[in-house]
Amino acid sequence: xxxxxxxxxxxxxxxxxxxxxxxxxxxxxxxxxxxxxxxxxxxxxxxxxxxxxxxxxxxxxxxxxxxxxxxxxxxxxxxxxxxxxxxxxxxxxxxxxxxxxxxxxxxxxxxxxxxxxxxxxxxxxxxxxxxxxxxxxxxxxxxxxxxxxxxxxxxxxxxxxxxxxxxxxxxxxxxxxxxxxxxxxxxxxxxxxxxxxxxxxxxxxxxxxxxxxxxxxxxxxxxxxxxxxxxxxxxxxxxxxxxxxxxxxxxxxxxxxxxxxxxxxxxxxxxxxxxxxxxxxxxxxxxxxxxxxxxxxxxxxxxxxxxxxxxxxxxxxxxxxxxxxxxxxxxxxxxxxxxxxxxxxxxxxxxxxxxxxxxxxxxxxxxxxxxxxxxxxxxxxxxxxxxxxxxxxxxxxxxxxxxxxxxxxxxxxxxxxxxxxxxxxxxxxxxxxxxxxxxxxxxxxxx
Amino acid sequence: xxxxxxxxxxxxxxxxxxxxxxxxxxxxxxxxxxxxxxxxxxxxxxxxxxxxxxxxxxxxxxxxxxxxxxxxxxxxxxxxxxxxxxxxxxxxxxxxxxxxxxxxxxxxxxxxxxxxxxxxxxxxxxxxxxxxxxxxxxxxxxxxxxxxxxxxxxxxxxxxxxxxxxxxxxxxxxxxxxxxxxxxxxxxxxxxxxxxxxxxxxxxxxxxxxxxxxxxxxxxxxxxxxxxxxxxxxxxxxxxxxxxxxxxxxxxxxxxxxxxxxx
Numbered sequence: 001x002x003x004x005x006x007x008x009x010x011x012x013x014x015x016x017x018x019x020x021x022x023x024x025x026x027x028x029x030x031x032x033x034x035x036x037x038x039x040x041x042x043x044x045x046x047x048x049x050x051x052x053x054x055x056x057x058x059x060x061x062x063x064x065x066x067x068x069x070x071x072x073x074x075x076x077x078x079x080x081x082x083x084x085x086x087x088x089x090x091x092x093x094x095x096x097x098x099x100x101x102x103x104x105x106x107x108x109x110x111x112x113x114x115x116x117x118x119x120x121x122x123x124x125x126x127x128x129x130x131x132x133x134x135x136x137x138x139x140x141x142x143x144x145x146x147x148x149x150x151x152x153x154x155x156x157x158x159x160x161x162x163x164x165x166x167x168x169x170x171x172x173x174x175x176x177x178x179x180x181x182x183x184x185x186x187x188x189x190x191x192x193x194x195x196x197x198x199x200x201x202x203x204x205x206x207x208x209x210x211x212x213x214x215x216x217x218x219x220x221x222x223x224x225x226x227x228x229x230x231x232x233x234x235x236x237x238x239x240x241x242x243x244x245x246x247x248x249x250x251x252x253x254x255x256x257x258x259x260x261x262x263x264x265x266x267x268x269x270x271x272x273x274x275x276x277x278x279x280x281x282x283x284x285x286x287x288x289x290x291x292x293x294x295x296x297x298x299x300x301x302x303x304x305x306x307x308x309x310x311x312x313x314x315x316x317x318x319x320x321x322x323x324x325x326x327x328x329x330x331x332x333x334x335x336x337x338x339x340x341x342x343x344x345x346x347x348x349x350x351x352x353x354x355x356x357x358x359x360x361x362x363x364x365x366x367x368x369x370x371x372x373x374x375x376x377x378x379x380x381x382x383x384x385x386x387x388x389x390x391x392x393x394x395x396x397x398x399x400x401x402x403x404x405x406x407x408x409x410x411x412x413x414x415x416x417x418x419x420x421x422x423x424x425x426x427x428x429x430x431x432x433x434x435x436x437x438x439x440x441x442x443x444x445x446x447x
Numbered sequence: 448x449x450x451x452x453x454x455x456x457x458x459x460x461x462x463x464x465x466x467x468x469x470x471x472x473x474x475x476x477x478x479x480x481x482x483x484x485x486x487x488x489x490x491x492x493x494x495x496x497x498x499x500x501x502x503x504x505x506x507x508x509x510x511x512x513x514x515x516x517x518x519x520x521x522x523x524x525x526x527x528x529x530x531x532x533x534x535x536x537x538x539x540x541x542x543x544x545x546x547x548x549x550x551x552x553x554x555x556x557x558x559x560x561x562x563x564x565x566x567x568x569x570x571x572x573x574x575x576x577x578x579x580x581x582x583x584x585x586x587x588x589x590x591x592x593x594x595x596x597x598x599x600x601x602x603x604x605x606x607x608x609x610x611x612x613x614x615x616x617x618x619x620x621x622x623x624x625x626x627x628x629x630x631x632x633x634x635x636x637x638x639x640x641x642x643x644x645x646x647x648x649x650x651x652x653x654x655x656x657x658x659x660x661x662x663x664x665x666x667x668x669x670x671x672x673x674x675x676x677x678x679x680x681x682x683x684x685x686x687x688x689x690x691x692x693x694x695x696x697x698x699x700x701x702x703x704x705x706x707x708x709x710x
Binding site: 255256257258259260262263266267269270271273274296297324326327329330331332333334376379380381382383384385386388389390402404405406407408409410415416418419421422423426427430431432433435437438439440441442443444446 | 454456473475477478479480484487488503505506508509510512514515516517518519520521522523525526527528529530533552556557560561601602605606607608629632633634635636638639640641642643644645646647648649650651652653654655657658659
């Protein structure tokens with residue numbers, strides 16, 4: 001019976017990690033539903049961007065308040081995870097503070113964990129206040145009602161609970177060590193340094209050893225189970241960004257923001273049209289038909305590239321894009337954040353549909369265009385790249401808007417009338433206005 | 448033009464068996480829009496003053512395809528692009544300067560993939576280079592000490608990371624440059640990009656150009672400096688809407704340099 005806790009722990013750990021792996025597999029499957037796009041070039045630059053933007057949080061601090069608080073919470077998360085490693089080893093082998101052989105360095109580590117736990121607590125409270133009390137516009141847009149708001153708060157509550165449990169566990173542990181409790185006490189004195197929880201410890205002073213062990217064990221168990229639950233919450237939450245920010249910044253575009261990709265399928269057709277030697281009656285080469293894309297542009301999430309779908313899963317709904325979008329800031333329906341959220345909602349729905357129908361998608365009468373993203377939103381974009389520049393993790397909402405515009409124009413001829421007029425002008429007289437091309441140089445002789 | 452500056456075409460150059468130092472890509476706005484034509488003429492005056500050997504395509508120029516591409520019409524864009532590239536390559540053009548950031552972006556970034564490889568410069572970069580080479584001298588003149596704010600064109604600034612060339616020119620004019628709250632990487636669009644210039648805006652609470660003009664006017668400028676014919680139109684309309692046209696001018700940097708030099 002003495003190994004029961006160890007066995008329970010291993011089962012919980014295996015279940016938590018196993019379920020997480022299943023979800024990650026599903027995530028990768030969904031992202032791969034997107035069309036292929038080559039982002040294997042220029043690896044050194046990509047690694048540099050990942051190090052700078054994801055690891056280094058370089059774009060986060062462009063907004064100093066939320067940026068610096070985020071860096072604290074992020075550092076706390078990363079650093080406290082070292083402690084989770086110890087907790088896991090202790091859990092499996094029933095040891096007590098296995099890393100304590102590190103001696104003075106261990107004291108230092110525990111002290112750092114505690115200080116960061118406190119900083120994370122403070123940071124999370126600041127975030128909660130910003131989201132719930134201060135009227136910060138980017139947290140109040142229409143796409144933030146309901147689940148997105150609850151999701152954001154749940155993450156904060158999770159973190160508060162985890163940090164409080166961590167500090168409570170340490171305070172009880174410290175008291176147990178001081179009282180010389182068996183399994184906890186060490187002949188060489190107190191192990192670990194507890195700059196924060198030493199202020200909680202006095203509350204435990206008068207408790208019996210068995211009560212203290214109960215408190216310590218309860219906090220320890222709920223803390224580690226909480227972490228496993230949180231790990232599995234990620235897939236259902238915007239919090240997935242803590243993982244996906246890394247691949248997303250790695251695979252982000254490296255070209256100038258103003259450069260929009262030229263559609264290769266169109267290039268082939270245009271070249272054929274412009275080629276005086278082309279035989280208009282030529283039979284298509286064998287197999288050539290397969291190369292013709294089924295569709296120009298995107299009307300469905302699966303018409304987008306895997307990078308765009310990865311973008312949508314990475315979005316943590318911070319709304320920096322939307323708060324800098326000229327269309328959104330002047331009251332238009334377009335919100336680049338909502339473009340990302342709607343894309344993720346759609347690819348998730350497609351994934352669930354595939355799961356429910358034994359691995360193949362069954363038409364649900366819906367598509368990304370109109371059912372998730374309206375035309376009004378798409379046409380409001382000025383392609384100014386403010387959203388792309390603002391995103392702290394390298395998401396490109398503009399590319400989705402452009403792909404969907406391409407579908408509307410090239411597949412449906414559904415551009416606004418004014419735009420159709422401008423395009424007709426370009427086609428007929430090589431300028432978006434109805435002027436004759438032969439008058440193009442008239443300015444030279446005008447006064 | 449009044450001073451009868453010779454604006455040769457590439458066809459004329461070719462007929463003489465010569466090629467110019469640089470091709471001036473005028474663009475649709477610069478060719479047809481009455482306001483933008485003034486920018487074109489001012490820039491031509493500066494080119495002439497600096498003794499730059501330049502030519503234009505004249506009636507052989509056609510829309511780069513930028514508005515078509517941003518509207519989603521990739522076919523029309525590539526038709527335009529391929530046509531233009533054929534003309535440019537036939538003239539063996541190596542270097543292009545343009546006063547339009549949209550033409551600049553399209554030719555510099557999107558033409559290479561379709562066979563058009565040129566050195567492309569925005570006119571503010573080109574003018575800056577002329578000054579550095581000592582071919583053009585600029586002194587403050589009438590803009591010295593004036594409060595001036597600069598509106599970053601999206602397709603020059605964020606799109607191509609060119610923030611300093613226009614500001615360096617304003618420094619040469621010895622103006623008091625007052626930045627708007629949203630500038631450089633955070634510059635707020637004038638509302639014309641993405642083919643919005645050619646359509647009515649979607650319903651909202653305000654037009655984008657009004658929002659941007661209000662921000663520009665907060666700096667209490669005497670001149671709103673621009674580097675794009677479309678931004679110029681949007682900001683000019685905004686200033687009129689705010690009934691400030693008597694007090695605040697919207698000028699392209701090329702126009703400012705030309706008028707500082709009394710050209």
